[in-house]
Amino acid sequence: MAGVTLKTVAKAVGVSPSTVSNAYNKPDQLSTALRDRILAAAHELGYAGPDASARALRSGKAGAIGVLFTDKLSYAFSDPFAVGFLAGLAEVAEEFRTSLLLMPVGTEDTADSSTAVQQAAIDAAAIFCVPYGHPALDILAARGLPAAATDPDNYTDSWVAIDEVAAAMSLGEHLTRLGHRDIVVLVEGAGAAGTGPVEMRLDEVLSGNPTQRLEGLQKAMPEARIRLVSGGHNAFNSGVAGASWVLDSQDRPTAIVGLSDVQALGAMEAMRVRGLVPGRDLTVTGFDDIPAAEQAGLTTIHQPIGEKGRVLGRLLLDPATTERQVLLPTELVVRASSGPAPKR
Amino acid sequence: MAGVTLKTVAKAVGVSPSTVSNAYNKPDQLSTALRDRILAAAHELGYAGPDASARALRSGKAGAIGVLFTDKLSYAFSDPFAVGFLAGLAEVAEEFRTSLLLMPVGTEDTADSSTAVQQAAIDAAAIFCVPYGHPALDILAARGLPAAATDPDNYTDSWVAIDEVAAAMSLGEHLTRLGHRDIVVLVEGAGAAGTGPVEMRLDEVLSGNPTQRLEGLQKAMPEARIRLVSGGHNAFNSGVAGASWVLDSQDRPTAIVGLSDVQALGAMEAMRVRGLVPGRDLTVTGFDDIPAAEQAGLTTIHQPIGEKGRVLGRLLLDPATTERQVLLPTELVVRASSGPAPKR
DNA sequence: TCGTTCTTCTAAATCGATCTAGAAAAACGA
């Protein structure tokens, strides 16, 4: 069973290894009769076709693109935004007969993160929300693989993104129009588990999307008091925790802005538990417009999540795509969760 | 930049290729001084470390496990059950420093499905809800890779599953107790897109989970009239479509049983649109207990979704795991969507 | 001082295919 290679088959049939290889890869390079004979012999010997690693080595094509995540891989699947993005990417990958290799790169640890990125047999890499300066990016760069990112501030010049600042501004303007002058922003915190929600300073916020979204908010609400609170990493529960902490404090804002929809949905849940109605008692807004946002009636910034994945896929796989940098449109979607600030 | 290999580095430093290889893989096989010199030279030359394909070929380890899906890859991400399973699998994969290679295998087309399964450089395969007899499984078998499945009736003797029949029976008994004698089961249909919902015969239902769940239902409800309806593949929209068709028909059942939660949730949506209240006007039940089921108040069969992935991961990666076949527990979770059948 | 054991390093084989260049045979045109 084991140890059956091209050579074994070649010897059995009485042809050269090259011919057997051709039987699999270039059917028009040999007569049909011989090809059938080879395939039959291969089947009989239990030969499963050319070895993947060997083929990858020789031909230089791995038939897979890697997807880099900062977070643990398990988070990736719990985050609807990531899931939507992956679905889009997968669609294009399928089209090009390419598999998707998911690679967690850890948050900061160089030694660990390197292994996956270094050892992976891939043709190209999709960089999904990995902050600038992450060690894995250097490793990737060293490999010289084509890469495309979901942020313009990444090391590669291929990316698909949205205008985060402008999007956040339109949200900020919406809040301003509604009269909000005192808001709390739920951000993703570095905070270790168990420490509970904490108030953060602007400079503590990691780079990437969050910073730009904050920047946009501040620009659009220059007169507002903006506080930052983190309930943990980017997840529903963190939103619940962060918002609960805010709601139970002596100093409630008039609006809670989740920097992602999942956090905002968590905030809505925290309100529900306390008998508060989003949009009436307190305004809650999100970011991204994941499917659940619509059902929950969450005011948020819509961005074409699946399309982001699809465009990135084409950036990596489709030679016909000449554009290297794609900016997708966003739109403020006003739903029931936002309402006028109560008079003071 | 390109063409920098182990040899290049070796020549530059003036050592043998083996030594450079050891510098990366067996640091204790050479002096620290030399190792540093090698690594420095490598960095300077822009060498990104041992080539993944070559390493995989020589050492026989790809550092990845493949995940086989029947459906299109993009569906995998839209299905909460799949997502939960993947999250669990990913957790274990991470632990073992292994990446996940997602491989769609198409529904039936041999030629197409083979490519991914054949070309993938993987150490083992996770077979996720791929029906028995699927051509990709034969290809996989021929490769002689370790494999584990989410169904006991698959070709490999490693699997993690639930007792589908028993689980379905407990659901059937629940419905019987509530007085239901006329039910419609929403099944996944082969139906091409655009054909609209159709009534199906039992023998038209594909093998695997669905058949067993139906079997359990029938066993527990011998006197009931059980009809099968398909609104398409396994998705929310299909549930909406199938249920709408049923609700608008002249011959409404007293209960709609989704063979998966997403279908059941679709059915609830179809009811909502029509002003019907699940549990009062009509009973709706699901299967799997995905997160959304709890929020929606859906009566369903709970199964440990994430754990299923974790166990499968250990089956494939953890040499310490001796068990080959794991049966996970299930539980009927009664929520608001099921209620007594109206008196006739 | 001499054999013995470590440590450090290397030569050459090997993993399993694909590719290039070209030979042998068959088909073709005039």
Add this chain to the structure above:
DNA sequence: TCGTTTTTCTAGATCGATTTAGAAGAACGA
């Protein structure tokens, strides 16, 4: 019939590393 093209097949180099067995030198104990 003879050169020319096309079809069919092959030899041998090559992709880039890892591995095995062992050499050279250093350290060690008695």
